Amino acid sequence: MRVDVLTIFPDYFAPLSLSLIGKARTTGLLDVGVHDLREWTHDVHRTVDDTPYGGGPGMVMRPEPWGAAFDTLLPVPPEDLDVAPVLIVPTPAGERFSQALAADLAAEQRLIFACGRYEGIDQRVLEDAATRMRVREVSLGDYVLFGGEVAVLVMLEAVVRLLPGVIGNADSLTEESHANGLLEAPLYTKPAVWRGREVPEVLRSGDHGKIAKWRRAQSLLRTAAQRPDMLASAAPETLDKHDVAT
Numbered sequence: 074m075r076v077d078v079l080t081i082f083p084d085y086f087a088p089l090s091l092s093l094i095g096k097a098r099t100t101g102l103l104d105v106g107v108h109d110l111r112e113w114t115h116d117v118h119r120t121v122d123d124t125p126y127g128g129g130p131g132m133v134m135r136p137e138p139w140g141a142a143f144d145t146l147l148p149v150p151p152e153d154l155d156v157a158p159v160l161i162v163p164t165p166a167g168e169r170f171s172q173a174l175a176a177d178l179a180a181e182q183r184l185i186f187a188c189g190r191y192e193g194i195d196q197r198v199l200e201d202a203a204t205r206m207r208v209r210e211v212s213l214g215d216y217v218l219f220g221g222e223v224a225v226l227v228m229l230e231a232v233v234r235l236l237p238g239v240i241g242n243a244d245s246l247t248e249e250s251h252a253n254g255l256l257e258a259p260l261y262t263k264p265a266v267w268r269g270r271e272v273p274e275v276l277r278s279g280d281h282g283k284i285a286k287w288r289r290a291q292s293l294l295r296t297a298a299q300r301p302d303m304l305a306s307a308a309p310e311t312l313d314k315h316d317v318a319t
Protein backbone atom coordinates (compact mmCIF):
# COMPACT_ATOMS: atom_id res chain seq x y z
CA MET A 74 0.00 0.00 0.00
CA ARG A 75 1.14 3.52 -0.84
CA VAL A 76 0.21 6.31 1.56
CA ASP A 77 0.82 10.02 1.08
CA VAL A 78 0.20 12.59 3.81
CA LEU A 79 -0.12 16.33 3.15
CA THR A 80 0.44 18.52 6.22
CA ILE A 81 2.00 21.80 7.36
CA PHE A 82 3.51 19.85 10.31
CA PRO A 83 5.44 16.94 8.75
CA ASP A 84 7.32 16.34 12.02
CA TYR A 85 4.05 14.99 13.49
CA PHE A 86 4.65 11.89 11.41
CA ALA A 87 8.07 10.96 12.77
CA PRO A 88 6.36 8.19 14.84
CA LEU A 89 5.50 6.44 11.58
CA SER A 90 9.03 5.06 11.48
CA LEU A 91 8.51 3.43 14.89
CA SER A 92 7.03 0.03 15.85
CA LEU A 93 4.74 -1.92 13.56
CA ILE A 94 4.27 0.86 11.06
CA GLY A 95 8.03 1.19 10.86
CA LYS A 96 8.30 -2.57 10.28
CA ALA A 97 5.61 -2.48 7.60
CA ARG A 98 7.66 0.16 5.83
CA THR A 99 10.96 -1.73 6.07
CA THR A 100 9.33 -4.95 4.88
CA GLY A 101 7.83 -3.13 1.91
CA LEU A 102 4.20 -3.75 2.94
CA LEU A 103 3.74 -0.02 3.26
CA ASP A 104 5.25 2.94 1.46
CA VAL A 105 4.67 6.29 3.14
CA GLY A 106 5.39 9.76 1.78
CA VAL A 107 4.95 12.76 4.12
CA HIS A 108 4.78 16.08 2.30
CA ASP A 109 4.97 19.63 3.66
CA LEU A 110 2.11 21.55 2.05
CA ARG A 111 4.26 24.68 2.10
CA GLU A 112 6.38 23.13 -0.68
CA TRP A 113 3.52 24.17 -2.96
CA THR A 114 3.49 27.82 -1.89
CA HIS A 115 5.44 30.48 -3.78
CA ASP A 116 5.40 33.57 -1.61
CA VAL A 117 8.27 34.47 0.68
CA HIS A 118 6.16 33.71 3.78
CA ARG A 119 4.97 30.38 2.33
CA THR A 120 1.38 31.36 3.16
CA VAL A 121 -1.18 28.56 3.41
CA ASP A 122 -4.08 30.42 5.02
CA ASP A 123 -6.22 33.53 4.60
CA THR A 124 -9.28 35.20 6.11
CA PRO A 125 -12.70 33.60 5.54
CA TYR A 126 -15.09 35.08 2.95
CA GLY A 127 -18.28 36.07 4.73
CA GLY A 128 -16.34 36.90 7.87
CA GLY A 129 -16.07 34.77 10.99
CA PRO A 130 -13.24 33.86 13.36
CA GLY A 131 -9.92 32.31 12.44
CA MET A 132 -8.38 31.50 9.08
CA VAL A 133 -9.14 29.17 6.18
CA MET A 134 -6.56 27.10 4.25
CA ARG A 135 -6.04 28.56 0.75
CA PRO A 136 -6.95 26.30 -2.20
CA GLU A 137 -3.90 26.91 -4.42
CA PRO A 138 -1.28 24.94 -2.45
CA TRP A 139 -3.66 21.96 -2.11
CA GLY A 140 -4.50 21.96 -5.81
CA ALA A 141 -0.83 22.14 -6.76
CA ALA A 142 0.03 19.38 -4.29
CA PHE A 143 -2.63 17.03 -5.70
CA ASP A 144 -1.39 17.87 -9.23
CA THR A 145 2.07 16.65 -8.13
CA LEU A 146 0.80 13.54 -6.35
CA LEU A 147 -1.52 12.66 -9.24
CA PRO A 148 0.32 13.83 -12.36
CA VAL A 149 -1.91 11.60 -14.48
CA PRO A 150 -5.61 11.64 -13.53
CA PRO A 151 -6.85 8.02 -13.04
CA GLU A 152 -8.88 6.59 -15.95
CA ASP A 153 -11.82 6.20 -13.60
CA LEU A 154 -12.62 6.87 -9.98
CA ASP A 155 -12.91 3.17 -9.11
CA VAL A 156 -9.13 2.83 -9.38
CA ALA A 157 -8.40 6.34 -8.09
CA PRO A 158 -6.74 6.82 -4.72
CA VAL A 159 -8.93 7.49 -1.70
CA LEU A 160 -8.43 10.97 -0.24
CA ILE A 161 -9.18 10.94 3.48
CA VAL A 162 -9.79 14.31 5.12
CA PRO A 163 -10.09 14.18 8.93
CA THR A 164 -12.79 16.64 10.01
CA PRO A 165 -15.31 17.00 12.82
CA ALA A 166 -17.90 17.25 10.02
CA GLY A 167 -17.25 13.82 8.54
CA GLU A 168 -18.60 10.28 8.50
CA ARG A 169 -17.63 8.36 11.63
CA PHE A 170 -14.40 6.36 11.45
CA SER A 171 -14.87 2.69 12.38
CA GLN A 172 -13.19 -0.69 12.25
CA ALA A 173 -15.33 -1.42 9.17
CA LEU A 174 -14.04 1.72 7.43
CA ALA A 175 -10.48 0.81 8.47
CA ALA A 176 -10.98 -2.60 6.83
CA ASP A 177 -12.31 -0.98 3.64
CA LEU A 178 -9.32 1.37 3.50
CA ALA A 179 -6.89 -1.51 4.17
CA ALA A 180 -8.02 -3.04 0.88
CA GLU A 181 -7.06 0.05 -1.12
CA GLN A 182 -3.88 0.35 -3.19
CA ARG A 183 -3.29 4.01 -2.41
CA LEU A 184 -4.47 6.41 0.30
CA ILE A 185 -3.86 10.15 0.48
CA PHE A 186 -4.47 11.98 3.76
CA ALA A 187 -5.08 15.75 3.85
CA CYS A 188 -4.46 17.36 7.23
CA GLY A 189 -6.59 20.45 7.76
CA ARG A 190 -5.56 23.19 10.16
CA TYR A 191 -7.00 26.53 11.28
CA GLU A 192 -10.79 26.54 10.78
CA GLY A 193 -10.55 24.20 7.81
CA ILE A 194 -9.76 23.86 4.11
CA ASP A 195 -11.44 25.90 1.33
CA GLN A 196 -14.37 23.71 0.22
CA ARG A 197 -13.36 24.00 -3.47
CA VAL A 198 -10.28 21.88 -2.69
CA LEU A 199 -12.54 18.91 -1.94
CA GLU A 200 -14.68 19.60 -4.99
CA ASP A 201 -11.60 19.73 -7.23
CA ALA A 202 -10.14 16.62 -5.54
CA ALA A 203 -13.37 14.68 -6.15
CA THR A 204 -12.74 14.88 -9.91
CA ARG A 205 -9.71 12.60 -9.57
CA MET A 206 -9.94 10.88 -6.16
CA ARG A 207 -12.59 9.20 -4.04
CA VAL A 208 -12.92 11.77 -1.26
CA ARG A 209 -13.93 10.65 2.26
CA GLU A 210 -14.41 13.28 4.98
CA VAL A 211 -13.91 11.29 8.20
CA SER A 212 -14.50 12.10 11.85
CA LEU A 213 -12.85 10.27 14.74
CA GLY A 214 -15.48 11.51 17.14
CA ASP A 215 -17.52 14.45 18.29
CA TYR A 216 -14.74 16.75 19.37
CA VAL A 217 -12.42 19.25 17.69
CA LEU A 218 -8.64 18.99 17.35
CA PHE A 219 -6.16 21.64 16.27
CA GLY A 220 -5.61 19.80 13.01
CA GLY A 221 -5.88 16.51 11.16
CA GLU A 222 -2.39 15.16 11.93
CA VAL A 223 -3.28 13.26 15.12
CA ALA A 224 -6.41 11.87 13.47
CA VAL A 225 -4.30 10.62 10.54
CA LEU A 226 -1.94 8.81 12.94
CA VAL A 227 -4.95 7.08 14.52
CA MET A 228 -6.55 6.07 11.22
CA LEU A 229 -3.25 4.98 9.72
CA GLU A 230 -2.51 2.71 12.68
CA ALA A 231 -6.00 1.17 12.51
CA VAL A 232 -5.59 0.54 8.75
CA VAL A 233 -1.97 -0.63 8.67
CA ARG A 234 -2.42 -3.23 11.41
CA LEU A 235 -5.01 -4.90 9.16
CA LEU A 236 -2.58 -5.27 6.25
CA PRO A 237 -1.66 -8.95 5.74
CA GLY A 238 1.73 -9.66 7.27
CA VAL A 239 1.91 -6.62 9.53
CA ILE A 240 0.65 -8.45 12.61
CA GLY A 241 2.36 -11.80 13.20
CA ASN A 242 -0.66 -13.72 14.38
CA ALA A 243 -3.68 -12.87 12.25
CA ASP A 244 -5.87 -14.54 14.89
CA SER A 245 -5.40 -11.42 17.03
CA LEU A 246 -7.45 -9.54 14.46
CA THR A 247 -10.46 -11.81 14.74
CA GLU A 248 -10.59 -11.94 18.53
CA GLU A 249 -10.31 -8.22 19.29
CA SER A 250 -13.04 -5.75 20.16
CA HIS A 251 -15.15 -4.58 17.21
CA ALA A 252 -13.85 -7.40 15.00
CA ASN A 253 -17.04 -9.38 15.57
CA GLY A 254 -19.40 -6.58 16.49
CA LEU A 255 -18.84 -7.07 20.22
CA LEU A 256 -16.32 -5.96 22.82
CA GLU A 257 -13.55 -8.38 23.69
CA ALA A 258 -13.78 -10.61 26.75
CA PRO A 259 -11.48 -9.79 29.71
CA LEU A 260 -7.91 -11.06 29.41
CA TYR A 261 -5.65 -12.69 31.99
CA THR A 262 -2.10 -13.99 32.16
CA LYS A 263 0.26 -15.35 34.87
CA PRO A 264 0.37 -15.36 37.88
CA ALA A 265 -2.78 -17.40 38.57
CA VAL A 266 -3.30 -15.41 41.76
CA TRP A 267 -2.26 -11.75 42.04
CA ARG A 268 -2.92 -9.64 45.11
CA GLY A 269 -5.50 -12.21 46.15
CA ARG A 270 -7.32 -12.08 42.81
CA GLU A 271 -7.64 -15.38 40.98
CA VAL A 272 -7.85 -15.93 37.22
CA PRO A 273 -11.36 -17.29 36.40
CA GLU A 274 -11.17 -21.07 36.88
CA VAL A 275 -12.71 -21.82 33.48
CA LEU A 276 -9.70 -20.24 31.71
CA ARG A 277 -7.37 -22.72 33.39
CA SER A 278 -9.63 -25.71 32.79
CA GLY A 279 -8.19 -26.59 29.38
CA ASP A 280 -11.75 -27.15 28.17
CA HIS A 281 -11.62 -25.01 25.00
CA GLY A 282 -15.31 -25.38 24.23
CA LYS A 283 -16.21 -24.16 27.70
CA ILE A 284 -13.64 -21.36 27.44
CA ALA A 285 -15.04 -20.18 24.10
CA LYS A 286 -18.55 -20.12 25.54
CA TRP A 287 -17.39 -18.25 28.63
CA ARG A 288 -15.59 -15.69 26.50
CA ARG A 289 -18.62 -15.19 24.28
CA ALA A 290 -20.80 -14.69 27.32
CA GLN A 291 -18.33 -12.22 28.81
CA SER A 292 -18.22 -10.36 25.49
CA LEU A 293 -21.98 -10.01 25.49
CA LEU A 294 -22.09 -8.91 29.12
CA ARG A 295 -19.33 -6.37 28.62
CA THR A 296 -20.92 -5.03 25.44
CA ALA A 297 -24.28 -4.75 27.18
CA ALA A 298 -22.65 -2.79 30.00
CA GLN A 299 -20.34 -0.53 27.99
CA ARG A 300 -21.90 -0.30 24.54
CA PRO A 301 -25.58 -1.29 24.42
CA ASP A 302 -25.74 0.50 21.05
CA MET A 303 -23.49 -2.20 19.60
CA LEU A 304 -25.71 -4.98 20.92
CA ALA A 305 -28.64 -3.70 18.89
CA SER A 306 -26.80 -4.62 15.69
CA ALA A 307 -25.07 -7.80 16.93
CA ALA A 308 -26.59 -11.20 16.18
CA PRO A 309 -29.10 -12.27 18.88
CA GLU A 310 -27.46 -14.78 21.21
CA THR A 311 -28.99 -17.39 23.52
CA LEU A 312 -27.16 -17.14 26.81
CA ASP A 313 -27.11 -19.94 29.33
CA LYS A 314 -26.37 -18.68 32.84
CA HIS A 315 -23.88 -21.57 33.26
CA ASP A 316 -21.84 -20.09 30.36
CA VAL A 317 -21.16 -17.03 32.47
CA ALA A 318 -20.01 -18.93 35.55
CA THR A 319 -16.35 -18.41 36.07
Ligand SMILES: COC(=O)COc1cccc(COC(=O)c2cn[nH]c2)c1
Nearest residue numbers: 164165189193194212213214218220221
Ligand atom coordinates in the same frame (compact mmCIF):
# COMPACT_ATOMS: atom_id res chain seq x y z
C1 LIG B 1 -12.95 19.72 4.91
O1 LIG B 1 -12.19 19.33 6.05
C2 LIG B 1 -11.56 20.32 6.75
O2 LIG B 1 -11.63 21.48 6.43
C3 LIG B 1 -10.76 19.83 7.92
O3 LIG B 1 -10.32 20.96 8.67
C4 LIG B 1 -9.95 20.77 9.99
C5 LIG B 1 -9.83 21.88 10.81
C6 LIG B 1 -9.45 21.71 12.15
C7 LIG B 1 -9.20 20.46 12.66
C8 LIG B 1 -9.30 19.35 11.83
C9 LIG B 1 -8.96 17.99 12.35
O4 LIG B 1 -10.04 17.14 12.50
C10 LIG B 1 -10.69 17.14 13.73
O5 LIG B 1 -10.60 18.06 14.52
C11 LIG B 1 -11.50 15.94 13.99
C12 LIG B 1 -11.50 14.79 13.25
N1 LIG B 1 -12.37 13.93 13.85
N2 LIG B 1 -12.92 14.53 14.90
C13 LIG B 1 -12.38 15.76 15.02
C14 LIG B 1 -9.67 19.50 10.47
